[in-house]
Amino acid sequence: MAALLALIRKEFLALLRDKASRFVLIGPPLIQLLVFSYAATFDLNNIPFVVINEDPGFAGRQVVARFAGAPAFREVAALPSTAGVAALIDRNDALLAIHVDRTFTRSLLAGRPAPLQIVIDGRNSNTAAIALSYASDIVLGFDAEWVAAHGGASTPAVLDVRAWYNPNLLSRWFVVPGIVGLLTFVVTILVSGLSVVREREAGTFDQLLVTPYRPWEILLAKATPGLLIGSAEAALIVAVAVFWFGVPLIGSLAALALGLELFLVSAIGIGLMISSLAATQQQGLLGAFLFLVPAIILSGFATPIANMPRAVQYVTYVNPMRYLMVILRGTFLEGDGIADLAGQYWPLALLGIGSLAAATILARRRMS
Amino acid sequence: MAEPGHPPALRFAAVSKGFGAGARRNAAIRDLTLSIPVGRITGLLGPDAAGKTTLLRLAAGLLRADAGQVHVLGLDATRDAARIQARIGYMPQRFGLYEDLSVQENLDLYAQLQGLQPAERPARYAELLRLTALGPFGARRAGALSGGMKQKLGLACALLRVPDLLLLDEPTVGVDPISRRELWTIVADLRNRGVSVLVSTAYLDEAQRCDEVVLLDNGSLLAQGPPEAMAADLAGRCYAVRHAMVDRRTLQQRLLATGGVIDARLEGTGVRALLAAGAAPAPSDGEAWQTVPPEFADVFVDRLQARRARRVPAAVAPTVAAENDTVLHVAGLNRWFGKFRAVADVSFDVARGEVFGLLGANGAGKTTTFRMLCGLLPASxxxxxVAGQDLRTAPAEARRRIGYVAQKFALYGNLSVAQNLSFFAAAYGLRGDRLRARLDWAEAEFELGAFMTMNAADIPLGYKQRLALACALLHEPPILFLDEPTSGVDPLSRSEFWQRINQYAAAGTTVLITTHFMDEAEYCDRLVLMSQGSVLAAGTPAEVRARAATPELPDPTMEDAFIGLIAAHEAGLRRAA
Amino acid sequence: MNAGRLRGLIRKESVQILRDPSALAIAFVLPLFLLLLFGYGVSLNAEHVPVGVVAEHPNPQTDPFVATLRRSRYFDVHTLPSPAAAQIAMARRQISSFVWLRSDFARQTLGSGPATIGVALNGVDANTARLVQGYLTQSWQIWLAQLQQEQGGALAFPVGLQTRIWFNPALRSRDYLVPGLIAVIMTLIGALLTALVVAREWERGTMEALMASPVTMAEILFGKLLPYFVLGMGGMALSVALAVFLFAVPLQGSVLVLAAVSALFLLVALGMGLLISSLARNQFVAGQIAIVVTFLPAFILSGFIFDIRSMPLPIRLITHVLPARYFVSSLQTLFLAGNVWAVVLPDIAALALMAAFFLGVTLWRSHKRLD
Known part of the structure; x- marks a missing residue:
């Protein structure tokens, strides 16, 4: 036991005594947390638009004013005709153009459909879709006001939309918990993915193999720093998410902690597997990277798994990140407890046990 | 050759050069003034960290001196680096061969870089390939060449355009004796064409092949002159000591403890002793002292020993080994890597308390054999x-009985010396009083006190090697495995290292050691000489030497024996084919 | 610069590339792998969103509304018996939103005043939730328009909103993700290729031998740059071919302009790699820096997925020093909009400036000395 503790202590020292590697563990994750949390948002708050108001009447001015007054919209130009619109949109100076037809007020007063045209830049399809939904909300508001003020058909039914868990649909509430998982994952894979291969390259692995340690003891000692450092880092990032970014954490902390620990075990298992397979640090780094990128993309971090093709969705079942994303968002926003997340825990536990066993077998085979 | 008034090939005037910054700045060269003559072979010798590599890099214009002036071929090294580089040849310690390029492609590249005219190339290639005997390997990738062939190719690349000054940084390290002789033939041939050569080396016997020797220590010039003249100064101070009754290891210990004796080395059947200036030989009972001509190795020890604290070996009570007490047993061992047979039918036994050597050049299969013995590699x-068990399948307990020192420094570089020691102590289950006692022993025995809090990666090479040995010996293993522990270590540290090993062997530890220094064979009780995976010869050093004795060479050195035995082996192979 | 020496270095590098599978893998296998992964794996288009419908009293008034939802390609409609059941289904993530038609729906639509259609969205994934909300509003409008056509009467929506989407009328997210992705991939390739190869020369000791020969530093750097430039352009061509032929992304702009912008960007990426590797003379550190300073920022801060205009000012400023930002903007424009000089020219200018900067600094920082 004392020997095992000494081995674990050695792993910590090897990782933390070096100033550069201490920094790599702490600096980049924190900077990335701040920068990415601010940058990674799908919410639009600065939609530049151009106005072509050919309507001499008052209604045209009203509808334009509604756009100009909306917080997410910013008027960049008012043009007399549609002639210059293409240039502005091409140049990315405007995202959309609002064209109020000559007959707008007249048609409204006459009870005919009043023509209002929106031209939008579709290069970034997601931005376009969101901007369009903002625009249509504004037009619907105008409609309701017009009907109320000037009479007309009363709508037989209205939509009453409530967003659960995230009433203002802030995408930061969605992204920041995801970043907790993302950064924890990257740090853990880097720590464990290079641990065995670094010793192999330095020749110290041989030195370790001729000591009385058994292979499982060596791997257990290698897994421990990843688990402890990963946990500490995750706790820090969760704290920043809650206290700095104000993301609510309404679920059970125990459920979150259990999920994170299970996730760390499976991530470390995979990292050690990569490390046991690699012959050089470069291979280890490339291997870690080739695992990290698809695991992040196919985790539901940025784009929903439900949008992926069926076959790809099946692949995500072996991705520990997939389960962690559900656990994080479930505990942060949906108020989940341990019982609600059982369906996420057992696959993680299974992945953890499987990958650690595989790593031990691989490491032992590599020892020959 | 050097005409009077001709500028020297290389002149250093009060040159200093350091590395690192602030308080941790280490001076590699301190206020060095020297000049290297034109048209001669000058040997550059000195212990580790004496500044040899820094001196060569300064001369090649790769480093800029902090102070002083470096003139190469009459040009200022700071201002005219480009013009100097067009006229010199430089071969760094690890020559920059592109391992995935073929021999011919490497030659083509350096020919183009050195601006050799295409018309001149075929003749030059032919000559260099003939000199280096690399002709048949033109299409082979450099990475697939043996260590000696790589060094020869590196030299050929540095020589494509015959340089005015050739700088060689330890070109013969790790090279088998045959290739070593070939390299020296090429160098001697260059001198005959008027090329000035500056070559650093760790082999003291090579000093005798130089016209002049520069001895550096700690960045300063210790001595310069023709090696014969330097050796002649020691005439009358070197003796071969024999004793009819006492074995030579005990004799060596006894001599080292005698006043007036600077150095005592095992040589042949006796001990070579070097006396301090003015000391007279004082033979004790039964000792036969006979003067022998001094060698450069004696000069080296004499000049450097004075500057070092003298280590007085602790006396150990020799234990008498029981006859036929076999600790290591190897029979019919084979190892294949794919189709390549790295070890072929190797068999030997090692008895308790023996120092057993595995000798051979790089790639001879000694490290593969060694790794199989330690349980790091399965035998085909x-x-x-090992002590009755196969370490690969033995329980962890069996591994407690061995100590292991790897080929290159393999301790945790970013852990401090103390942390390394306590980790390995814990790994072997030491605790309580024994733990403290052993840690104190290691610190005192290996004089590590000054370095305990430093990172293991930052301590001098000689101390790294001591630390590795200390870590392997903490748990007092009955068997010690040492894989080329002395490679890259300077001659003084090597001799000190061997004194320790002899001491532990005398106390009953069995030692298995690999080395490519042929002179170290003398320190072994018994040895096997390996080449291309098979055992060429086995027995005591005297027996192995005797096997190679010929009428022309009645008393061959181990190196002669090695070359002779390989030649005979290859002739045998040819006859069989 | 001496042509003979440069030729020798270039030939050496080319032979090494052809013999060492890792450089070829980075240039060709990596883009293939990433493009397939992203192209198929990443989509922001929500289709077949599972929507629960609770009609407390199904009747002729509620049926047309439910039918409209069923006809939409965006929804998979799950009929649920009660709001409580819908709530449970939502908590279990079986449905991502539900529509609740109360028992008095028929009575209110037929007379007494507007009926309230309850819509509950799972707001965790705010982006998807917003898209779903938009789709539901559309369905609701279609239903109202139909109702009005059948029954006559005044307009429920006085404004007839027409939308025209330029460049990507179907709003296929792949069409904008794939060009951006090419930028991310090229960033990675450029930096990894050079960062690793120069560091390798230091580690294997070949750099010292090169430096002691009459070759100049500029020759060494260009000898590295040119072969990897050709290799990188090969990877770029492969990526563009995949985008056009496999993912059917339209290429509106000219191939020549695309090649010119790519060439400039590749110079920047290679220059960054060279700089990193001449500062970090160790493959491991160089590789890590290459990933951290190039890949992640290119992924998040380049406008590839996230809209730069909506980022806070300090972060918007940071994006201006990212070469990937200019490349992403040019690529998205060249692929989807065509040769819009007003976008492409400033991007080209910025990239040219950066290429000059990185190559210049590398040249200035690299001395032919070891200290």
């Missing part, structure tokens, strides 16, 4: 027993 076929 054959029988293998």
């Amino acid at each position: 076929t054959g029988e293998l027993r």
Whole structure:
């Protein structure tokens, strides 16, 4: 036991005594947390638009004013005709153009459909879709006001939309918990993915193999720093998410902690597997990277798994990140407890046990 | 050759050069003034960290001196680096061969870089390939060449355009004796064409091949002159000591403890002793002292020993080994890597308390054999027993009985010396009073006190090697495995290292050691000489030497024996084919 | 610069590339792998969103509304018996939103005043939730328009909103993700290729031998740059071919302009790699820096997925020093909009400036000395 503790202590020292590697563990994750949390948002708050108001009447001015007054919209130009619109949109100076037809007020007063045209830049399809939904909300508001003020058909039914868990649909509430998982994952894979291969390259692995340690003891000692450092880092990032970014954490902390620990075990298992397979640090780094990128993309971090093709969705079942994303968002926003997340825990536990066993077998085979 | 008034090939005037910054700045060269003559071979010798590599890099214009002036071929090294580089040849310690390029492609590249005219190339290639005997390997990738062939190719690349000054940084390290002789033939041939050569080396016997020797220590010039003249100064101070009754290891210990003796080395059947200036030989009972001509190795020890604290070996009570007490048993051992047979039918036994050597050049299969013995590599076929067990399948307990020092420094570089020691102590289950006692022992025995809090990666090479040995010996293993522990270590540290090993062997530890220094064979009780995976010869050093004795060379050195035995082996192979 | 020496270095590098599978893998296998992964794996288009419908009293008034939802390609409609059941289904993530038609729906639509259609969205994934909300509003409008056509009467929506989407009328997210992705991939390739190869020369000791020969530093750097430039352009061509032929992304702009912008960007990426590797003379550190300073920022801060205009000012400023930002903007424009000089020219200018900067600094920082 004392020997095992000494081995674990050695792993910590090897990782933390070096100033550069201490920094790599702490600096980049924190900077990335701040920068990415601010940058990674799908919410639009600065939609530049151009106005072509050919309507001499008052209604045209009203509808334009509604756009100009909306917080997410910013008027960049008012043009007399549609002639210059293409240039502005091409140049990315405007995202959309609002064209109020000559007959707008007249048609409204006459009870005919009043023509209002929106031209939008579709290069970034997601931005376009969101901007369009903002625009249509504004037009619907105008409609309701017009009907109320000037009479007309009363709508037989209205939509009453409530967003659960995230009433203002802030995408930061969605992204920041995801970043907790993302950064924890990257740090853990880097720590464990290079641990065995670094010793192999330095020749110290041989030195370790001729000591009385058994292979499982060596791997257990290698897994421990990843688990402890990963946990500490995750706790820090969760704290920043809650206290700095104000993301609510309404679920059970125990459920979150259990999920994170299970996730760390499976991530470390995979990292050690990569490390046991690699012959050089470069291979280890490339291997870690080739695992990290698809695991992040196919985790539901940025784009929903439900949008992926069926076959790809099946692949995500072996991705520990997939389960962690559900656990994080479930505990942060949906108020989940341990019982609600059982369906996420057992696959993680299974992945953890499987990958650690595989790593031990691989490491032992590599020892020959 | 050097005409009077001709500028020297290389002149250093009060040159200093350091590395690192602030308080941790280490001076590599301190206020050095020297000049290297034109048209001669000058040898550059000195212990580790004496500044040899820094001196060569300064001369090649790769480093800029902090102070002083470096003139190469009459040009200022700071201002005219480009013009100097067009006229010199430089071969760094690890020559920059592109391992995935073929021999011919490497030559083509350096020919183009050095601006050799295409018309001149075929003749030059032919000559260099003939000199280096690399002709048949033109299409082979450099990475697939043996260590000696790589060094020869590196030299050929540095020589494509015959340089005015050739700088060689330890070109013969790790090279087998045959290739070593070939390299020296090429260098001697260059001198005959008027090329000035500056070559650094760790082999003291090579000093005798130089016209002049520069001895550096700690960044300063210790001595310069023709090696014969320097050796002649020691005439009358070197003796071969023999004793009819006492074995030579005990004799060596006894001599080292005698006043007036600077150095005592095992040589042949006796001990070579070097006396301090003015000391007279004082033979005790039964000792036969005979003067011998001094060698450069004696000069080296004499000049450097004075500057070092003298280590007085602790006396150990020799234990008498029981006859036929076999600790290591190897029979019919084979190892294949794919189709390549790295070890072929190797068999030997080692008795308790023996120092057993595995000798051979790089790639001879000694490290592969060694790794199989330690349980780091499975044997393809054959029988293998260490203290009655195969370490690969033995329980962890069996590994407690061995100590292991790897080929290159393999301790945790970013852990401090103390942390390394306590980790390995814990790994072997030491605790309580014994733990403290052993840690104190290691610190005192290996004089590590000054370095305990430093990172292991930052301590001098000689101390790294001591630390590795200390870590392997903490748990007092009955068997010690040492894989080329002395490679890259300077001659003084090597001799000190061997004194320790002899001491532990005398106390009953069995030692298995690999080395490519042929002179170290003398320190072994018994040895096997390996080449291309098979055992060429086995026995005591005297027996192995005797096997190579010929009428022309009645008393061959181990190196002569090695070359002779390989030649005979290859002739045998040819006859069989 | 001496042509003979440069030729020798270039030939050496080319032979090494052809013999060492890792450089070829980075240039060709990596883009293939990433493009397939992203192209198929990443989509922001929500289709077949599972929507629960609770009609407390199904009747002729509620049926047309439910039918409209069923006809939409965006929804998979799950009929649920009660709001409580819908709530449970939502908590279990079986449905991502539900529509609740109360028992008095028929009575209110037929007379007494507007009926309230309850819509509950799972707001965790705010982006998807917003898209779903938009789709539901559309369905609701279609239903109202139909109702009005059948029954006559005044307009429920006085404004007839027409939308025209330029460049990507179907709003296929792949069409904008794939060009951006090419930028991310090229960033990675450029930096990894050079960062690793120069560091390798230091580690294997070949750099010292090169430096002691009459070759100049500029020759060494260009000898590295040119072969990897050709290799990188090969990877770029492969990526563009995949985008056009496999993912059917339209290429509106000219191939020549695309090649010119790519060439400039590749110079920047290679220059960054060279700089990193001449500062970090160790493959491991160089590789890590290459990933951290190039890949992640290119992924998040380049406008590839996230809209730069909506980022806070300090972060918007940071994006201006990212070469990937200019490349992403040019690529998205060249692929989807065509040769819009007003976008492409400033991007080209910025990239040219950066290429000059990185190559210049590398040249200035690299001395032919070891200290």
